[in-house]
Amino acid sequence: MNHPPQDNLTELLERVRSGDDAATGELLNAAYTDLRAMAGHLFGSETRAHTLQPTALVNELCIGLLKSPQEGWNDRNHFFKAAARAMRNLLTDHARAKGAVRRGGGAARVSLDSLQLAADEKPLDLFALDETITKLAQFSERLVQIFELRYLAGLTVEQTASVAELSPRAVEKDCRFIRAWLHRELDL
Numbered sequence: 001m002n003h004p005p006q007d008n009l010t011e012l013l014e015r016v017r018s019g020d021d022a023a024t025g026e027l028l029n030a031a032y033t034d035l036r037a038m039a040g041h042l043f044g045s046e047t048r049a050h051t052l053q054p055t056a057l058v059n060e061l062c063i064g065l066l067k068s069p070q071e072g073w074n075d076r077n078h079f080f081k082a083a084a085r086a087m088r089n090l091l092t093d094h095a096r097a098k099g100a101v102r103r104g105g106g107a108a109r110v111s112l113d114s115l116q117l118a119a120d121e122k123p124l125d126l127f128a129l130d131e132t133i134t135k136l137a138q139f140s141e142r143l144v145q146i147f148e149l150r151y152l153a154g155l156t157v158e159q160t161a162s163v164a165e166l167s168p169r170a171v172e173k174d175c176r177f178i179r180a181w182l183h184r185e186l187d188l
Contacts, residue, residue: 077163
């Protein structure tokens with residue numbers, strides 16, 4: 001993921017915090033490519049028939065971020081953390097709106113390839129995944145953040161470490177724990 005220059009995003013974030021309405025749109029324009037890459041990564045294993053496409057997800061994300069522009073946007077890292085969490089929420093809301101049954105029955109399916117789970121894994125339903133991540137949040141918000149950055153945002157270990165302000169080794173350790181947690185909780 002190629003982030004816009006740090007100085008540009010920092011300046012835009014400062015303008016957003018100071019109440020400059022135009023800065024929010026400029027910020028989203030500057031970050032759109034990265035947001036689209038995040039969504040593309042998320043939909044990489046989905047069929048073209050999926051009812052929500054990456055561009056539509058990013059557009060919904062941008063509309064949501066425009067409505068609450070100051071939520072957690074202290075710096076570039078906070079902005080992309082907020083975007084990853086918002087994508088997770090949008091996908092869950094979209095699946096609910098489509099009337100998917102809780103565990104299966106046409107629910108939106110996702111693959112966790114980016115977490116390097118076993119190649120023969122069965123697809124996960126989005127509701128089960130969201131419930132499991134919500135349960136994980138009760139244990140550790142940090143682990144949820146790592147999950148969102150690595151899986152939803154598609155960041156590398158090094159990028160995740162930078163955004164989460166952790167060492168790459170800590171991120172790798174957290175990813176191993178997350179994979180084990182998901183295997184156990186989702187019976188993979």
